[in-house]
Amino acid sequence: MKRILAxxxxxxxxxxxxxxxxxxxxxxxxxxxxxxxxxAALRVLQSRYRALSKQLSQLMPGQPxxxxxxxxxxxxxxxxxxxxxxxxASTGSGTILDKPxxxxxxxxxxxxxxxxxxxxxxxxxxxxKPDWAFVEEGLAIPKSAxxxxxxxxxxxxxxxxxxxxxxxxxxxxxxxxxxxxxxxxRLNDDDLKSxxxxxxxxxxxxxx
Amino acid sequence: MPSRSxxxxxxxxxxxxxxxxxxxxxxxxxxxxxxxxxxxPAVLQEATRILxxxxxxxxxAQTYVIVDLVDRAVVIKGRGAELHRFxxxxxxxxxxxxVSTMFRLQAxxxxxxxxxxxxxxxxxxxxxxxxxxxxxxxxxxxxxxxxHPSASEDFWRWLRFTGRDWWAWLKGWARRLxxxxxxxxxxxxxxxxxxxxxxxxxxxxxxxxxxxxxxASAETS
Numbered sequence: 001m002k003r004i005l006a007x008x009x010x011x012x013x014x015x016x017x018x019x020x021x022x023x024x025x026x027x028x029x030x031x032x033x034x035x036x037x038x039x040a041a042l043r044v045l046q047s048r049y050r051a052l053s054k055q056l057s058q059l060m061p062g063q064p065x066x067x068x069x070x071x072x073x074x075x076x077x078x079x080x081x082x083x084x085x086x087x088x089a090s091t092g093s094g095t096i097l098d099k100p101x102x103x104x105x106x107x108x109x110x111x112x113x114x115x116x117x118x119x120x121x122x123x124x125x126x127x128x129k130p131d132w133a134f135v136e137e138g139l140a141i142p143k144s145a146x147x148x149x150x151x152x153x154x155x156x157x158x159x160x161x162x163x164x165x166x167x168x169x170x171x172x173x174x175x176x177x178x179x180x181x182x183x184x185x186r187l188n189d190d191d192l193k194s195x196x197x198x199x200x201x202x203x204x205x206x207x208x
Numbered sequence: 209m210p211s212r213s214x215x216x217x218x219x220x221x222x223x224x225x226x227x228x229x230x231x232x233x234x235x236x237x238x239x240x241x242x243x244x245x246x247x248x249p250a251v252l253q254e255a256t257r258i259l260x261x262x263x264x265x266x267x268x269a270q271t272y273v274i275v276d277l278v279d280r281a282v283v284i285k286g287r288g289a290e291l292h293r294f295x296x297x298x299x300x301x302x303x304x305x306x307v308s309t310m311f312r313l314q315a316x317x318x319x320x321x322x323x324x325x326x327x328x329x330x331x332x333x334x335x336x337x338x339x340x341x342x343x344x345x346x347x348x349x350x351x352x353x354x355x356h357p358s359a360s361e362d363f364w365r366w367l368r369f370t371g372r373d374w375w376a377w378l379k380g381w382a383r384r385l386x387x388x389x390x391x392x393x394x395x396x397x398x399x400x401x402x403x404x405x406x407x408x409x410x411x412x413x414x415x416x417x418x419x420x421x422x423x424a425s426a427e428t429s
Contacts, residue, residue, distance in 0.1 A: 206289070
């Protein structure tokens with residue numbers, strides 16, 4: 001009997017919450033106030049709005065620019081609103097790796113977000129393996145720079161955009177569309193060639 | 209000769225008239241970015257406010273977010289260009305009049321990252337599925353944007369979120385009853401997004417990211 005009563009109470013409270021949830025109260029009336037302006041003031045406002053619209057439009061890149069969607073793993077090249085290229089990509093895995101010998105030091109393998117620019121364009125790039133590439137595999141970090149060089153893994157081209165991050169090729173095209181890299185952006189051979197041909201040093205790269 | 213002169217005159221007239229007569233969708237877009245009614249003073253004032261702030265953000269190398277309560281969308285932008293858009297199914301807000309400036313996100317929603325064990329082989333990466341579908345973004349200056357799924361898509365999360373809102377309201381009411389004073393106006397915007405879009409938004413935002421809120425004249429949609 002007690003259980004039935006408890007269940008009925010809980011159900012009633014739930015129903016009341018459900019009914020009232022459709023009309024959450026505002027604590028204070030806070031609508032944006034209605035503006036009454038005369039015609040001259042309206043014209044000034046219209047003029048200001050048009051000027052700002054034009055100004056904003058002029059801030060958009062006039063040349064083709066690169067957009068990287070790290071959530072859906074796509075790279076686009078766009079000119080204004082037109083999509084010139086839609087490429088499947090791989091971006092950062094978001095995993096972390098402890099730095100040896102540092103109590104709180106970690107590498108975080110994210111593709112950086114924000115706006116960058118193409119800084120370098122390379123043909124037949126060679127991978128100079130950073131420390132994490134050895135630590136990740138349980139190997140000792142080499143003392144000689146020559147021991148870090150690994151050719152043939154980055155594809156035919158690479159476009160650098162700062163702090164060691166590149167758009168480059170991949171030996172594993174089956175992993176495209178997944179977040180599997182250490183921060184760089186990987187493309188298949190054909191798309192990489194298109195990006196290399198369309199982009200210049202200074203081409204904006206917007207990553208979100 | 210006369211026919212040649214006539215042709216030249218026609219060509220000149222055509223060259224003079226065509227820039228005026230041929231509709232230029234691009235120049236229309238340039239001057240009405242938000243596609244608003246230019247004769248509605250309230251809409252115009254709000255749109256002008258947003259553009260004034262957006263021009264400052266677009267002038268710098270950064271991405272930013274516009275929570276557009278008029279067009280019901282969360283828009284990721286950079287340099288004035290739209291990068292991605294999430295539709296808002298429903299929204300409500302309190303103290304919208306306080307939301308008149310640019311806000312910076314204090315922290316993105318927490319995500320548990322997997323740690324790589326050296327020589328242990330591949331580790332499963334972080335993906336969209338790891339992101340939360342309901343969360344609250346807090347900003348400086350003070351603003352909260354609460355994101356949650358609709359009741360039809362995730363009833364228990366929706367119930368928990370609604371219950372939390374009601375509990376906050378009850379506490380505020382009890383405080384007013386006890387002290388006789390109004391609490392300070394803390395603007396809040398509540399957004400209903402699909403679980404996938406909520407996870408996408410949680411993925412996309414970064415600490416310090418600028419946000420703008422384009423206000424509507426009503427308090428709910």
